[in-house]
Amino acid sequence: MYPQSILQSWPSVSLAAALALTFITIAARVGFKVARRLARGHIVVATLIDYSEEAARALVLLLALQAVWEAAPDSLYLIGAVRHLTVVLLIGVFTWLAVRMLAAVSKIILLKYPSNMADNLHARRIQTQTRVLARTVMVFVVLFGVSAALMTFPSVRQIGAGLLASAGLAGLVVGFAAKPLLGNLLAGLQIALTQPLRIDDVVIVEGEWGKVEEITGSYVVLALWDERRLIVPLQWFIEHPFQNWTRTSSQIVGTVVLWLDFGFPVEALRKELMAICERRPEWDRRVCIAQVNDANERAMQVRILVSSSSASLNGDLRCFLREHLIAFVAREYPQFLPQLRTELPQAMPEPDASAAR
Numbered sequence: 001m002y003p004q005s006i007l008q009s010w011p012s013v014s015l016a017a018a019l020a021l022t023f024i025t026i027a028a029r030v031g032f033k034v035a036r037r038l039a040r041g042h043i044v045v046a047t048l049i050d051y052s053e054e055a056a057r058a059l060v061l062l063l064a065l066q067a068v069w070e071a072a073p074d075s076l077y078l079i080g081a082v083r084h085l086t087v088v089l090l091i092g093v094f095t096w097l098a099v100r101m102l103a104a105v106s107k108i109i110l111l112k113y114p115s116n117m118a119d120n121l122h123a124r125r126i127q128t129q130t131r132v133l134a135r136t137v138m139v140f141v142v143l144f145g146v147s148a149a150l151m152t153f154p155s156v157r158q159i160g161a162g163l164l165a166s167a168g169l170a171g172l173v174v175g176f177a178a179k180p181l182l183g184n185l186l187a188g189l190q191i192a193l194t195q196p197l198r199i200d201d202v203v204i205v206e207g208e209w210g211k212v213e214e215i216t217g218s219y220v221v222l223a224l225w226d227e228r229r230l231i232v233p234l235q236w237f238i239e240h241p242f243q244n245w246t247r248t249s250s251q252i253v254g255t256v257v258l259w260l261d262f263g264f265p266v267e268a269l270r271k272e273l274m275a276i277c278e279r280r281p282e283w284d285r286r287v288c289i290a291q292v293n294d295a296n297e298r299a300m301q302v303r304i305l306v307s308s309s310s311a312s313l314n315g316d317l318r319c320f321l322r323e324h325l326i327a328f329v330a331r332e333y334p335q336f337l338p339q340l341r342t343e344l345p346q347a348m349p350e351p352d353a354s355a356a357r
Helices: 010-038 043-071 079-112 121-150 154-165 167-177 179-194 234-239 266-279 311-332
Strands: 202-205 208-215 219-224 229-233 252-260 288-295 300-308
Touching: 010 043, 043 079, 079 121, 121 179, 121 208, 179 234, 208 229, 219 234, 229 234, 252 311, 266 288, 266 300, 266 311, 300 311
Parallel strands: none
Antiparallel strands: 202 208, 208 219, 219 229, 252 300, 288 300
């Protein structure tokens, strides 16, 4: 690329490197500006450019520098160390670019399958697989990049060979140290493929009701009903049972329980229940029934079942029904609210004192 007679000293090599960097910087800026203009209206190309521009610029700059170093004579002082450093930086930038491209592909798939719709089961399945698999592949890409960079150092290669020769103890130490990381990594792959839970699924974990907000490479973030966040390792979902209310569908049937006196007319409650459900947008018109489910020595238990298209809507509907049905009973049939019945023994008549005399 450059005549050997020119690149014989560090001043000339530095000047050539500066000229190469200037030319590449201007060309890259113009090229990306033209690419952005041509990509208007094409969301896929525009996303790829947005995510890869910085890493791609760094890559072409390092390639230009490496070309200058390779053109310099081998006898130049420290040229070998500079070439080695540039190779390590190139491996790092290649890794960075690969991670950014994976993030761009993930973003494109998420934009193609949005979850902000009524029937989003398929979209949530695709989003979960995309996020978990993309993060898992990113971990492997980074590990491969770090390994490739370390293998450029001869001393590291010798250490690696020594570890392989004594793989017994070293393997146990590394295995125990990496068990949490590898366990969560494998659990993430299993969750992505089998999908026991997905993004936006409603689950109950350790007695906590929440919605799956995020699935990372090592843990799941649950948004709880009171705006708290519950962080659960991925491996926990593989090793422990949990409730998933939206596994196959977001539709759900909820329960409202009332305790009423035995003489209460249940048919009147059924009519009032249906009238309320007909006016509520949370009801999906599938299930709306009232049944005497149990009884004890004090009252009978009336169980009300109502259905909704999602767990959050059903929760609002159950709270509304509980409030208004209790008000209905207190207003129309207050005598049939649960009562505590007691029976006092009759007092014994006092003995007649005159008869005793």
